[in-house]
Amino acid sequence: MKPPYQSVLVIDDHKMIINGIRVTIEHLFEQFHEAYSGESGVEQAVKHQPQLVIVDFRLPDIEGNMVVKEVRYKCPQSRILAYSFNFDENAVNKMFSVGVNGYVLKNEDEGEFLKAIETIMLGRDYYCREARNHIINRISFQDDNTRHLIQDMEFTSKEVEIIRLICYQKTAREISDQVYLSERTVEQYRSNINKRIGARNLVGVIKFALKNGLIRIEEL
Structure with missing residues (x-):
C-alpha cells in the first residue's frame, strides 16, 4: 500500500532518536530524510522541499526556531512539527512565535506523536497539552x-x-x-x-x- 504522504525531514542531533522516529512514521511517507544540525537541516529542506519537517528545538549549532524561520522562508509549503525532550516554556514561546504547526514532547507516546503528524498533514495545528496550556496562558x-x-x-x-x-x-x-x-x-x-x-x-x-x-x- 502506497504511503499517504510524499516526504518528511527530521532534524535532530541524536541518531537514535531519528531512528526511533523513522520506525514510528516511515509507513506514512514515501521518502524519509534526516539531518543532524540546524544548518544541514535547512540545506536538506531546500534540497528536498519536504511536506513535513520535524525539528528539535535544541540543536548543536543553532536553536530550532532559527531553523524554522529559514525553512518557513525557503520552503513555504512545508508543514513544521517542533519538539523538545522536556517541557520548556522558552522553547514553546520561540517555536510558537515563528509559526510552527505543532509542538510535542519527545517523551510523548507513539500514539500522540502519530496523532500530531496526521493532524498537521490534514492542514490543522496540533500542540500537546503542556504546550497548548502554556500558549493559552500566554x-x-x-x-x-x-x-x-x-x-x-x-x-x-x-x-x-x-x-x-x-x-x-x-x-x-x-x-x-x-x-x-x-x-x-x-x-x-x-x-x-x-x-x-x-x-x-x-x-x-x-x-x-x-x-x-x-x-x-x-x-x-
Whole structure:
C-alpha cells in the first residue's frame, strides 16, 4: 500500500532518536530524510522541499526556531512539527512565535506523536497539552467576559501577534519580516484590527491590548 504522504525531514542531533522516529512514521511517507544540525537541516529542506519537517528545538549549532524561520522562508509549503525532550516554556514561546504547526514532547507516546503528524498533514495545528496550556496562558486575558469577547471576534494567533507588534511600535516592514507576510498584507491586517476593536490610532490599540492582557505595561 502506497504511503499517504510524499516526504518528511527530521532534524535532530541524536541518531537514535531519528531512528526511533523513522520506525514510528516511515509507513506514512514515501521518502524519509534526516539531518543532524540546524544548518544541514535547512540545506536538506531546500534540497528536498519536504511536506513535513520535524525539528528539535535544541540543536548543536543553532536553536530550532532559527531553523524554522529559514525553512518557513525557503520552503513555504512545508508543514513544521517542533519538539523538545522536556517541557520548556522558552522553547514553546520561540517555536510558537515563528509559526510552527505543532509542538510535542519527545517523551510523548507513539500514539500522540502519530496523532500530531496526521493532524498537521490534514492542514490543522496540533500542540500537546503542556504546550497548548502554556500558549493559552500566554495570550489569555484578564477576565472571562473579555476572553469570550475576543473569541467571538475570532482573533487568530497571527492577529494577536500583530497586535502585540503594533503595540511595540514596529513598522509594517518590521512586522512583515517577523510574521512572514508582505507589508501590504500587514497594513490590511492593521486596518482590519483597528476597525474590529474600534481603535483610531496606536493609543487605542495599546489600550485594547493592555485591557485584554495581550501585553503588560512593563513591556512597553
